[in-house]
Amino acid sequence: MAHALPPPARQTGPLVWLRRHFFATWYDAVFTLVFAVLIFWVLDNVIGWAFVDAIWRVENREMCTHDAGACWAVIESRGRLILFGLYPYEEQWRSTIACLVVIVTIILSCLPVFWSLRRLPVLWIGGFAAFVLLMRGGFAGLEVVTSEQWGGLSLTIFIFAAVFVIGMPLAVLFALARRSSMPVIAKSFGLIIDIVRSLPLLTLLFAAAVVVPLLVPEAIQGNKLMRVVVAFAIFFAAYQAEILRAGLQSTPQGQEEAAIALGMPYWSVVADVLLPQAFRNTLPSTINQAVITFKETSIVTIIGFFEVMASGNAAIGNGEWGNQYIEVYVFLALIYFVFVFGLSRYGAWLETRMRLGHG
Amino acid sequence: MKRQITNLIAAGTLALSGAVAAQAQDQGVLDTIIERDSLLCTGHNGSYLGFAEVDAQGAWQGFDIEFCKALATAILGSPDKVQIIPVSWAQRFPAIQSGDIDVIIKVTGWTMTRDTELGLQYSRPYFIGPFYVMSKTELGATGIADLEGGVFCVNAGTTIERVLTDYMETKGIAYEPLAFEKGEELRAAFYAGRCDAIAGFGPFLSATRINAENPDDYEILGDVLALEPEGIVVRQGEDDFLDVINWMVSALLMAEEAGVTQANVDEMKANPPSASVERLLGVTPGVGERLGLSDDWAYNVIKTVGNYGEIYDRTVGDGSRYKLPRGLNNLWNNGGLLYPLVMD
Numbered sequence: 073m074a075h076a077l078p079p080p081a082r083q084t085g086p087l088v089w090l091r092r093h094f095f096a097t098w099y100d101a102v103f104t105l106v107f108a109v110l111i112f113w114v115l116d117n118v119i120g121w122a123f124v125d126a127i128w129r130v131e132n133r134e135m136c137t138h139d140a141g142a143c144w145a146v147i148e149s150r151g152r153l154i155l156f157g158l159y160p161y162e163e164q165w166r167s168t169i170a171c172l173v174v175i176v177t178i179i180l181s182c183l184p185v186f187w188s189l190r191r192l193p194v195l196w197i198g199g200f201a202a203f204v205l206l207m208r209g210g211f212a213g214l215e216v217v218t219s220e221q222w223g224g225l226s227l228t229i230f231i232f233a234a235v236f237v238i239g240m241p242l243a244v245l246f247a248l249a250r251r252s253s254m255p256v257i258a259k260s261f262g263l264i265i266d267i268v269r270s271l272p273l274l275t276l277l278f279a280a281a282v283v284v285p286l287l288v289p290e291a292i293q294g295n296k297l298m299r300v301v302v303a304f305a306i307f308f309a310a311y312q313a314e315i316l317r318a319g320l321q322s323t324p325q326g327q328e329e330a331a332i333a334l335g336m337p338y339w340s341v342v343a344d345v346l347l348p349q350a351f352r353n354t355l356p357s358t359i360n361q362a363v364i365t366f367k368e369t370s371i372v373t374i375i376g377f378f379e380v381m382a383s384g385n386a387a388i389g390n391g392e393w394g395n396q397y398i399e400v401y402v403f404l405a406l407i408y409f410v411f412v413f414g415l416s417r418y419g420a421w422l423e424t425r426m427r428l429g430h431g
Numbered sequence: 432m433k434r435q436i437t438n439l440i441a442a443g444t445l446a447l448s449g450a451v452a453a454q455a456q457d458q459g460v461l462d463t464i465i466e467r468d469s470l471l472c473t474g475h476n477g478s479y480l481g482f483a484e485v486d487a488q489g490a491w492q493g494f495d496i497e498f499c500k501a502l503a504t505a506i507l508g509s510p511d512k513v514q515i516i517p518v519s520w521a522q523r524f525p526a527i528q529s530g531d532i533d534v535i536i537k538v539t540g541w542t543m544t545r546d547t548e549l550g551l552q553y554s555r556p557y558f559i560g561p562f563y564v565m566s567k568t569e570l571g572a573t574g575i576a577d578l579e580g581g582v583f584c585v586n587a588g589t590t591i592e593r594v595l596t597d598y599m600e601t602k603g604i605a606y607e608p609l610a611f612e613k614g615e616e617l618r619a620a621f622y623a624g625r626c627d628a629i630a631g632f633g634p635f636l637s638a639t640r641i642n643a644e645n646p647d648d649y650e651i652l653g654d655v656l657a658l659e660p661e662g663i664v665v666r667q668g669e670d671d672f673l674d675v676i677n678w679m680v681s682a683l684l685m686a687e688e689a690g691v692t693q694a695n696v697d698e699m700k701a702n703p704p705s706a707s708v709e710r711l712l713g714v715t716p717g718v719g720e721r722l723g724l725s726d727d728w729a730y731n732v733i734k735t736v737g738n739y740g741e742i743y744d745r746t747v748g749d750g751s752r753y754k755l756p757r758g759l760n761n762l763w764n765n766g767g768l769l770y771p772l773v774m775d
Contacts, residue, residue: 137644278525386475386485388615389485394618
């Protein structure tokens with residue numbers, strides 16, 4: 073009769089865990105120690121600079137010397153400039169609400185409940201209309217604020233959201249057209265995509281902002297912000313179309329053929345069979361593209377828009393706060409981080425969810 | 432002070448815009464401004480030390496902004512009728528061609544290419560932009576020649592890099608250049624002692640100096656590397672508008688020369704000390720008409736922003752944080768290069 077051995081003694085507890093993971097061999101131990109010292113040293117410096125030795129209030133402005141820690145007083149003094157740009161001071165509450173409206177719209181449209189052709193457009197049109205009305209004013213006694221004066225975080229978020237919302241349908245159109253069975257359409261859209269991709273974004277935006285008004289009659293010019301958003305959206309669409317095309321091509325040919333054989337109309341084949349799979353397969357690259365686009369919005373400063381990065385530069389561009397650029401850049405980095413990190417986490421959540429839905 | 436990359440882009444788009452700049456203007460800019468009841472003037476996409484800055488309330492201020500206000504006051508009677516449009520360096524010329532702005536007042540050097548090929552017209556210089564060298568006081572240098580062999584830090588890709596090279600080559604002074612992409616980096620390197628001297632535009636050096644822990648450790652040397660006469664820019668063919676601008680600059684200088692200030696302008700108007708002050712302040716009837724303005728246009732300007740010296744002092748001079756010496760921007764009788772024209 074076989075003798076069952078008793079189970080090995082359970083080795084648990086923090087010390088065992090520590091030994092197994094960090095001190096299993098002598099070189100593990102060396103690495104652990106070296107990095108522990110390094111991490112401690114970095115953290116100590118960062119925390120010392122950002123918190124312990126930091127100067128928080130404008131009253132203590134004189135204490136902001138070169139030996140002291142972070143001078144967060146600059147954020148107290150110039151924070152509103154960074155967040156709102158040139159938007160009139162007394163009216164900045166409008167910019168705050170408008171910014172929140174767009175953020176809520178973005179969050180809502182991330183929820184699967186809103187993913188229908190009826191709900192999503194309503195949500196977006198409503199969200200954008202509310203944003204523009206609030207920012208622009210001119211009704212119910214609100215002062216008119218032209219788009220030249222829009223700025224700061226709300227402008228950044230508006231540009232991003234508008235580019236994404238206009239660019240995504242365009243991207244779908246480009247991708248489908250490039251795969252079209254009609255050679256004229258396929259070739260010409262291929263050419264459009266390649267031309268747009270071969271131009272630097274800066275040139276495209278510059279042309280939209282300053283060259284278009286010289287060439288196009290005033291009636292159909294639209295305002296500068298609109299032109300820039302459209303140009304940016306076309307740029308986004310050219311890249312996103314290629315990502316989607318990869319997704320479309322990765323769906324087995326048989327599925328499309330089967331759907332057609334079943335007598336499904338073209339749009340149904342696209343909307344119900346191809347696109348959902350294409351989007352799922354390319355989700356990581358799409359999130360990637362969204363993140364890049366969010367960060368690239370700062371490029372509009374070259375055509376005189378006061379988005380959050382330009383306002384940050386304006387905040388440090390005077391004699392009084394000229395030395396506090398590190399603090400302002402850290403503040404800006406945190407703003408970008410919050411949004412980009414949120415976007416990445418959302419992408420990860422979406423991936424899990426889709427995998428679950430797919431069995 | 433202008434980045435080469437953005438200049439390249441500007442040049443590209445300008446080649447295009449120059450071709451279509453001939454777009455017919457039905458009416459002059461001056462009439463458009465009066466009809467619109469507001470003047471579209473240049474700001475900056477950020478802040479440009481001393482010249483166009485944004486304060487904590489988001490309001491524009493600075494030397495160039497004061498001139499925008501002065502121009503709006505001369506034409507429309509009120510400094511509130513100016514609208515500051517933020518534009519980048521690269522964008523300013525296309526923007527004036529397309530009518531996004533009426534006038535460029537943005538430390539814009541008067542160069543031949545711009546004047547001839549870009550379809551622009553310059554006013555008489557309203558500011559002489561000097562490039563200086565600042566060094567550490569402990570080196571005891573009295574001129575640039577004393578810094579032979581030293582490390583000179585500059586902003587990469589800007590006019591100053593070329594200006595410094597030219598100067599040093601002409602004078603045969605050996606030096607070691609060290610370029611930095613951003614102004615902040617440049618300053619940090621200078622404070623940290625990596626450079627013996629930095630070369631740059633006057634206001635930038637002043638700001639660097641006053642922001643140092645101990646400003647007395649640094650000294651701006653008297654040698655001028657180069658000058659860039661800065662003019663106010665309008666589209667080619669806007670003669671009436673340019674007249675107004677030239678006489679506005681002149682009026683500000685004339686007021687300083689005659690001792691007319693923001694504080695005493697009412698007194699001077701009631702009791703003009705000379706015939707030229709009489710004409711300046713519009714006591715003599717008909718003087719404004721010649722420019723298409725009201726007779727008291729210059730009075731309004733001085734009442735609103737003060738004379739040239741007062742503007743300078745408040746924004747970049749002793750009354751500001753920058754403490755930039757008047758130097759060449761003084762009146763001719765104080766050793767400077769500026770002078771009013773004759774108002775007869």
